């Protein structure tokens with residue numbers, strides 16, 4: 214079955230246990246993400262954030278409960294339409310031997326050279342790759358040792374832009390890039406997110422501040438859900454986390470606004 218073009222992505226009482234694990238990595242979570250909404254997932258390490266992101270993009274199926282997109286159970290959607298609607302951008306993009314263009318085109322094998330150029334233009338980085346010795350025909354050596362970490366991330370973002378999905382699922386990298394590269398990646402990401410539903414596992418306050426709503430995951434459960442202002446006013450887990458973040462990595466303008 215084909216998934217509709219747009220819709221609400223909803224987790225209905227999902228619980229998930231990794232094979233052989235004693236405890237559920239996610240316990241009875243229900244959450245809905247509206248079309249065009251940006252949801253940030255935050256919480257301590259091991260809480261279940263990445264697991265929730267994986268279940269929402271059907272990298273795994275829940276042990277109990279289900280996930281739907283516009284009321285269609287993801288399990289009955291064809292894998293092709295699912296991968297067209299929902300794209301997962303991994304922390305570290307995988308590169309294989311071949312040209313930069315090949316590495317982007319893998320996301321949509323039927324894409325033409327123009328399609329690839331358009332995807333790069335959409336995220337504002339075509340020129341950057343055209344400046345390589347052989348432009349988009351430049352070979353990335355296997356494992357991508359010739360591309361910087363930032364460039365590898367741009368390739369991941371270009372792959373997503375080429376698919377042009379309704380929903381983007383991002384697991385934010387924990388390691389920082391140098392400030393110049395960081396700005397380029399951030400700019401490309403911002404353009405990619407425009408007009409799409411976004412679920413982002415956030416490790417940075419700046420990312421959380423740009424989200425419409427924030428879900429706090431702790432010990433496999435969804436413990437708080439709301440806007441930044443709502444959760445700050447509530448004075449609970451998120452408020453404590455935001456304060457700790459603000460102390461360790463001050464964001465421009467701080468968290469008070």
Ligand SMILES: Nc1ncnc2c1ncn2[C@@H]1O[C@H](COP(=O)(O)OP(=O)(O)OP(=O)(O)O)[C@@H](O)[C@H]1O
Nearest residue numbers: 231232234238256257258259260261262263264265
């Ligand atoms: N492939 C796996 N097999 C077994 N257990 C796993 C697997 N992946 C994660 N877990 C466990 O599931 C729980 C939730 O992990 P998850 O990766 O979702 O946490 P997280 O919130 O993303 O943490 P982090 O902030 O460190 O990325 C943890 O206890 C983790 O050890």
Ligand SMILES: [Mg+2]
Nearest residue numbers: 262263264414
């Ligand atoms: Mg994680």
